[in-house]
Every structure is written in C-alpha cells, then in structure tokens.
Amino acid sequence: MKITVFSAQSYDRQFLNEANQAEPRPYDVELIYQQATLSLQTAALAQGSEAICVFVNDRLDAPVLEALARLGVRGILLRCAGFNNVDIDTAASLGLFVARVPAYSPEAVAEHTIALIMTLNRHTHRAYNRVREGNFMLDGLLGMTMRGKTVGIVGTGKIGRATARILRGFGCDVLGCDPLPSPEFKRLGDMVDLQPLLEQSDIVTLHCPLVEDNRHMINADSLLLMKAGAMLINTSRGGLIDTNAAISALKTRHLGALGIDVYEQESALFFHDRSSDIIDDDVFQRLMTFPNVLVTGHQGFFTTEAMREISAVTFQNLHCLAEGVPCANAVVGS
C-alpha cells in the first residue's frame, strides 16, 4: 500500500519510518515523502497512493479533496488533532475516510504553553540576549509572582486541563470556560462564562478547537474586556485571535503581553526556512517589533513522546482503512 506523506520534514520521516518498521507488519506500506504542502497544485503528487498523510497547514478544501478522489485516494490520515483544514462535508460526500490523532501528549502542548507564559513573564528571551552582550541591568525585566494570579483557560479539554494542573502547582487560581464542562476540571478551578473569565484573568490561554463559530473569538471587543496589562496566550489555532486587533491592543498598552505558537497566516511561514527571504507579511512583521510578543512556529506538540504517539496512531488509523474495521479516531467514514 502506498501512502503519500505531505509536508514531510526530516523528523516526520524518522518517526513514521520507525512506526512502519514496528512489528507486527500485517502489510507492506510504502511511504512516499513529499516536502510540499498539499494544495490544488501539489495534489497530483498523490498519484498511485491509496491514502495520504497530512499535517496542520495542508489544505483539504473541496477542490483538493475532489482532485484526490479522482486520483484514487481513499483515505486521509491527519498527523494532528485539529481538522479545521478539512472540508468534512465534501470528504463525506466523496466517501473518503478521514482519521486524526486525537491526543498526542496533551502535556507537551500544555508545557509549551507554560514556557510561553514564563518566558514573557520573566523576560528570559530578553535576558538571554542581554547577558550575552555583557549587559547585566535588570530594568525592563520585572515580572510577576505567579502564585495567587488568576489564569483563564478557554477550552477545558485535554490540553486545557493539563495546563490547569501545572498552573495549580504554581499556586494560581484557575478559571475555565467551555460549552461542555469537564467534571475533572471542576476539581482544578471554577467554570465561568467567557466574559467573566476575560474580565478576571491576569493570563488568558486558549485551548479550544477553531470552528467557524469561534473564529476571532478574541477580537477588539473581547480584548477590551481583559484586564489592563493582562497576558494572552494561544497554542491552539491562529484563527481564534484577530491579529490586527491584538496589535492595536498592544499599541495602546492595554494588552500586556502576547505569546502565540499559532498564527492566522502561518501556512506561508511556519515549518519553512524563510531566513533568506524578505517576509512580506506586514502583520507578522509588526508583531516581531514588540518586546512583549513571543512567537514560536507551531512547536507545542514537538516532543519525542508526542511524535512517537502521532506515528503509532497514524498507523492504527491506516490499519482501520486497510481492514475496513471501525475506527475510534475517524472524523469521516467509520
């Protein structure tokens, strides 16, 4: 069975090859790695493959899915949890099987969230450069003690809860908002609506999936509801924040700090080496000018443990496709 792997980086090869060699090997799987991101222009690379394996910035809209179906592709294996990049209705109408990796070390993303919070809070990104240049002044590096601060968690699913558990260890008070409150979260903090969460939190961190209803849930109005000087963190999906509104709130100093591992227009930048290019995304470049903004390139998931889990579950999903057996991770198809 041939599988075309889009957006393949060296680490994808390493971990997928490892999973492909794991015993038992009920059938021969040939992985064809393509560095290209999936789009209408690159879909033809899947010629001859029964399934494709894709990541967060691969595009699976109706024209791409139709092109893939015409090539004979039957299955789409997502190496991620979120599936906001897939046109689910079209996939279903074409009879495609789509499966995801629902959880791969939620702690990995939660720990990265904490890394963003603590870097912005204690300015370690600035201290690192300053000390290397022989400047040992402390001005501009003042932080806050985390103990007793209120952190609002938007989305109290697996990652939100893992983040809450760590924050409780710091001595923070935790608020959560979620249309489907989890009993486990209630032991960690109080469930409230989004508005009081924004009003009361010193730090707001986003852990809900991106769907059409919550695109730009953090916009000019919701930013105004936040405490003056509060910190906003997003390790979920870029589209949850209206980036221009966040820039305006940073310029007025109302937003105290912004830490993002995801960005609305990330597909043109993230997972590519653009260091020799002129980056013509002016919004992104404006973000880069703020000392109180920290951007990482969608690396929240990136630990050895999570990569092993992603690869192993991708092969389990492939097994369901090959055998036609029910798949707990299916988003479309059984």
Ligand code: NAI
């Ligand atoms: P999950 O499905 O366990 O939890 C998501 C929670 O968000 C659910 O409880 C759901 O009810 C809630 N929710 C949905 N809409 C909401 C809204 N409008 N307001 C508040 N809550 C809402 O998902 P998990 O595993 O915790 O992942 C969360 C998100 O993290 C994923 O959707 C994905 O976008 C992102 N992610 C980011 C990674 C990274 O590397 N930065 C890696 C993995 C996931």
